[in-house]
Every structure is written in structure tokens, then in C-alpha cells.
Amino acid sequence: MEQDPAIRIKGLLTQFGSNVIHKDLDLNVRRGEILGLVGGSGSGKSVLMNTIIGLRRPNAGSIEVLGQNVDQANSATLKWLSSRWGVLFQDGALFSSLTVRQNVEVPLKTHTELSEHACAELAEIKVGLAGLPPDAAHKYPSELSGGMRKRAGLARALALDPDILFLDEPTAGLDPIGAASFDSLVQELQRALGLTILMVTHDMDSLYTVCDRVAVLLDRRIKVGTIAELMEDSHPWIAEYFGGPRGRAAADARRRVTDGRKT
Numbered sequence: 408m409e410q411d412p413a414i415r416i417k418g419l420l421t422q423f424g425s426n427v428i429h430k431d432l433d434l435n436v437r438r439g440e441i442l443g444l445v446g447g448s449g450s451g452k453s454v455l456m457n458t459i460i461g462l463r464r465p466n467a468g469s470i471e472v473l474g475q476n477v478d479q480a481n482s483a484t485l486k487w488l489s490s491r492w493g494v495l496f497q498d499g500a501l502f503s504s505l506t507v508r509q510n511v512e513v514p515l516k517t518h519t520e521l522s523e524h525a526c527a528e529l530a531e532i533k534v535g536l537a538g539l540p541p542d543a544a545h546k547y548p549s550e551l552s553g554g555m556r557k558r559a560g561l562a563r564a565l566a567l568d569p570d571i572l573f574l575d576e577p578t579a580g581l582d583p584i585g586a587a588s589f590d591s592l593v594q595e596l597q598r599a600l601g602l603t604i605l606m607v608t609h610d611m612d613s614l615y616t617v618c619d620r621v622a623v624l625l626d627r628r629i630k631v632g633t634i635a636e637l638m639e640d641s642h643p644w645i646a647e648y649f650g651g652p653r654g655r656a657a658a659d660a661r662r663r664v665t666d667g668r669k670t
């Protein structure tokens with residue numbers, strides 16, 4: 408029997424005035440998978456993520472995360488849920504007046520009764536887990552490169568050992584080497600920690616390299632499948648997305664890597 412999904416969305420309606428963003432949208436995110444979320448600009452990817460994490464109430468429909476109904480959750484349940492998920496916002500969303508270590512300590516101090524010393528030690532472990540050198544813990548966000556800021560945001564998202572990670576365009580703005588190394592980190596963390604990951608991305612290489620399945624936000628609803636399955640889809644946007652020049656280039660690059668491993 409299939410396990411309950413980590414996230415179950417049923418019949419979601421999202422609208423701003425007369426502007427309908429999602430309608431009759433269904434989505435199951437399986438436990439332990441890395442699901443990429445793609446869609447045209449303005450199709451509602453960020454709004455969907457914000458709705459799943461309770462920052463916005465759906466106009467209709469239901470959202471369950473780890474078996475709890477988010478839209479009807481009381482503040483205690485929401486607090487519990489927010490300790491079970493970690494979020495990496497697009498710009499890292501770090502507090503600029505706090506060092507990296509202090510940023511990572513924020514969720515620890517909000518959600519646990521740990522001592523100052525234990526919070527500091529745990530925060531430093533998470534900084535290392537996110538692939539940052541130890542001295543980065545004492546730096547301010549303004550002293551870090553874009554890639555390091557993303558890793559610092561990731562360290563904070565991992566602070567409470569979450570079950571689910573939400574990543575909003577984690578490789579945007581990174582050079583190809585930085586992006587590839589971030590992708591590897593995400594994959595390693597998923598395997599080591601058994602995380603469920605929902606990742607909004609426009610990065611074709613990330614989709615091919617790290618995602619188990621891809622959810623396409625299209626015409627206010629979601630179509631989900633492996634890339635191979637989606638490539639069989641006749642919808643013109645999906646065909647162009649995966650069969651267009653960037654999609655083909657990413658597929659070729661992936662094939663070369665896989666062939667290289669076999670020889």
C-alpha cells in the first residue's frame with residue numbers, strides 16, 4: 408500500500424479579486440521524493456508554496472501536510488508544522504543584522520528550550536551541513552557571496568531537522584559550477600536525511616539531475632510526472648519546455664553524465 412503523501416492538495420482555488428491563479432488544483436508530494444515545480448512566469452508557483460506553508464489561506468480546497476490540515480490548523484498545529492518544514496526563500500531571507508550562526512539559531516530559539524551553548528553548537532553543525540566553511544558562521548550576510556548566502560539560508564532551513572524542505576529557485580543567480588554544486592548538496596542531503604523536497608526552479612539541469620518527478624503548473628492546475636512521462640505529453644507548453652533547445656541541451660548533458668558512469 409502506498410504511504411500517505413507528505414503533502415496532499417485537493418481542489419485548491421486561489422484568486423486575487425477576479426484574477427484566478429489556481430483552480431481545482433490537486434497535487435500529492437510523496438514522502439522522500441524531490442519534486443520540481445515549474446511553470447511560466449506568473450503561473451502561481453510562489454503563491455502555491457506560500458499557501459502550502461500557511462502564509463496564505465486558500466479561497467477553497469484543502470491542503471494537508473504530514474497529515475495535518477494547514478488551512479484549518481490552530482496556532483499550536485501551525486507552530487508544530489513550521490518546525491517540521493524548512494524553507495529556503497529565493498533571496499535567502501536572512502536577517503542582515505545577524506551573523507550566519509545567529510540566523511541559524513533563530514528557529515532553534517523559537518522552537519526549542521535548548522541552552523545558548525547548545526543552540527550555538529547545533530547552528531555551527533548546520534552551517535557545516537550546508538557546505539559552508541566554519542568561519543562563515545561568524546560572518547554577516549553582506550560579507551558572503553550569493554552562493555554562500557543560499558547555503559546559509561539552507562543551514563537555517565535545516566536547523567530543526569525538518570521532514571520537508573521547500574526551496575524557491577535555489578540555483579537562480581548562481582554560476583553553472585555553483586548551481587551544480589548546490590544541486591549535488593540538495594541530493595546528498597535528501598539521501599542522508601530522508602527529506603521530502605519541493606523545489607520551485609527554472610533550472611533545466613536541476614530538473615534533470617536532482618528531481619524524481621516534475622510538477623508543471625499550467626492553466627491553473629498541475630500535471631505531474633517523471634520527465635520521460637511529461638515528454639510524452641501533448642500540451643504545447645510542456646512539449647516546448649522539455650523539447651525546446653534548453654530542454655534538449657539539459658537532456659543531452661544528463662545523457663553524457665550517465666553514459667560516462669557506465670563506461
Ligand SMILES: Nc1ncnc2c1ncn2[C@@H]1O[C@H](COP(=O)(O)OP(=O)(O)OP(=O)(O)O)[C@@H](O)[C@H]1O
Pocket residue numbers: 423428446447448449450451452453454455
Ligand atoms: N498579494 C498579491 N496580490 C495580488 N496578486 C498577486 C499577489 N501575489 C501574487 N499575485 C499574482 O499571482 C500570480 C502568480 O504569482 P507568483 O509570484 O506565484 O508567480 P510565479 O509562478 O512564482 O512567477 P515567477 O516565475 O515569475 O516568479 C501573478 O499574476 C501575481 O501578480
